[in-house]
Amino acid sequence: MLLKTRCLIVVIFVCSVFLFFSCADNKPIVRPPETVEITEPPVPQEPVETIKTATFIAAGDNLIHDTIYKQARARTTDGTYDFFPLYEHILPLVSSKDFAFINQETLLASPPFEPSTYPRFCSPTVLGDFLIEAGFNMFSVSNNHMLDKGEEGLKVSIDYWAQKEEIAVSGAFRDEEDLQNIRTIEKNDIKLSLIAVTSSTNGLYLPVKSPLKIIKTENEELLEQQVKAAREISDFVVVSMHWGSEYATKNSENQRMIAQKLADWGADLIIGTHPHVLQPVEELVSADGRKVLVAYSIGNFVSAQNEGPRIIGAMLSLDLEKNLSTGDTYYKNPCLIPTITHYGAGFSDLKIYPLSDYEPDLAKSHGVRKYTDGFDINYIIKNLTMIVDDAYLQIPDNIQALLAKQYEVFLLR
Numbered sequence: 004m005l006l007k008t009r010c011l012i013v014v015i016f017v018c019s020v021f022l023f024f025s026c027a028d029n030k031p032i033v034r035p036p037e038t039v040e041i042t043e044p045p046v047p048q049e050p051v052e053t054i055k056t057a058t059f060i061a062a063g064d065n066l067i068h069d070t071i072y073k074q075a076r077a078r079t080t081d082g083t084y085d086f087f088p089l090y091e092h093i094l095p096l097v098s099s100k101d102f103a104f105i106n107q108e109t110l111l112a113s114p115p116f117e118p119s120t121y122p123r124f125c126s127p128t129v130l131g132d133f134l135i136e137a138g139f140n141m142f143s144v145s146n147n148h149m150l151d152k153g154e155e156g157l158k159v160s161i162d163y164w165a166q167k168e169e170i171a172v173s174g175a176f177r178d179e180e181d182l183q184n185i186r187t188i189e190k191n192d193i194k195l196s197l198i199a200v201t202s203s204t205n206g207l208y209l210p211v212k213s214p215l216k217i218i219k220t221e222n223e224e225l226l227e228q229q230v231k232a233a234r235e236i237s238d239f240v241v242v243s244m245h246w247g248s249e250y251a252t253k254n255s256e257n258q259r260m261i262a263q264k265l266a267d268w269g270a271d272l273i274i275g276t277h278p279h280v281l282q283p284v285e286e287l288v289s290a291d292g293r294k295v296l297v298a299y300s301i302g303n304f305v306s307a308q309n310e311g312p313r314i315i316g317a318m319l320s321l322d323l324e325k326n327l328s329t330g331d332t333y334y335k336n337p338c339l340i341p342t343i344t345h346y347g348a349g350f351s352d353l354k355i356y357p358l359s360d361y362e363p364d365l366a367k368s369h370g371v372r373k374y375t376d377g378f379d380i381n382y383i384i385k386n387l388t389m390i391v392d393d394a395y396l397q398i399p400d401n402i403q404a405l406l407a408k409q410y411e412v413f414l415l416r
């Protein structure tokens with residue numbers, strides 16, 4: 004018994020000494036190997052995406068005179084229309100964008116109506132098919148020519164557009180319920196709404212009992228209701244305004260006043276059409292502090308008009324960003340990309356070009372020179388810079404280089 008107790012004391016003493024020295028030396032205690040679980044290094048987490056982006060472009064008045072549809076018809080042998088050569092040079096600008104807007108100035112209602120020209124336009128529905136295939140997905144059908152074929156013409160047009168999917172068409176509605184169905188389109192998680200408004204229908208009106216609805220500028224109460232409703236259901240509100248005075252290269256005070264109201268009600272972007280010439284671009288600040296872009300008029304897209312300023316148009320380009328953390332959507336890099344509708348003598352071979360692809364020699368052969376003396380690249384640049392602030396104007400490098408060269412020659416003289 005005594006021996007057992009002594010042995011135990013010795014064991015406790017040895018252990019205590021061992022532990023004491025271990026701690027005093029501050030050395031790691033060597034332990035027998037254990038089964039070690041090998042864990043994979045952590046997989047780096049994908050950064051949480053907080054910004055969604057999309058691209059946007061807008062074209063002005065697609066004004067289809069008889070020259071244009073007759074040329075398209077002459078390109079085929081089966082009685083249909085080939086619009087490809089007319090738009091060929093601007094197609095890359097459209098097809099590369101998430102959102103592409105256009106004002107379809109002429110009614111698409113042929114068939115059943117015969118195609119017709121000024122003053123009561125009607126265009127082939129296959130033009131609409133072509134534009135959709137080209138990448139346009141936001142259409143205004145609200146303009147002074149929308150009643151050119153009366154109530155029946157507008158109804159045919161509404162039926163035509165209603166068959167198309169994944170596009171937003173605004174401006175003409177079947178009835179009150181359809182009017183309240185604000186048109187929207189979504190890309191990359193960014194939802195846009197489109198409201199298309201016109202200030203005139205060229206003195207033509209829907210019959211009093213017609214169920215069809217349109218949005219006129221003068222109906223301010225409806226306009227306010229529509230913009231506010233659009234604000235509720237979308238990230239970014241686009242308002243197409245067919246307004247202003249034809250051929251006026253400056254916006255009116257009235258346009259500005261309406262633009263400010265639209266901004267205050269909730270519009271983010273106001274695209275102006277109808278004057279057939281360019282008007283300035285400016286940024287307003289809405290009542291709730293948003294920057295709101297107003298392009299008072301982006302001019303004709305295509306037409307067979309006959310004055311220099313009427314064949315110089317622009318496509319409005321901007322980038323959209325949606326901040327997923329705040330829910331805010333805003334535009335960046337707004338600019339006008341100048342376009343020229345070119346034709347030869349007698350409006351022959353009509354085509355639209357971005358200015359970057361428009362050769363100076365082609366300008367010198369433009370059929371418009373019969374009506375506008377001295378139409379050339381310099382005339383185009385002068386016209387553009389006179390109307391639109393440089394900050395919103397994209398003059399392509401090749402054209403700038405050309406102008407710089409001319410300026411140098413001028414200085415050397």
Ligand SMILES: [Zn+2]
Nearest residue numbers: 108146147277
């Ligand atoms: Zn118009």
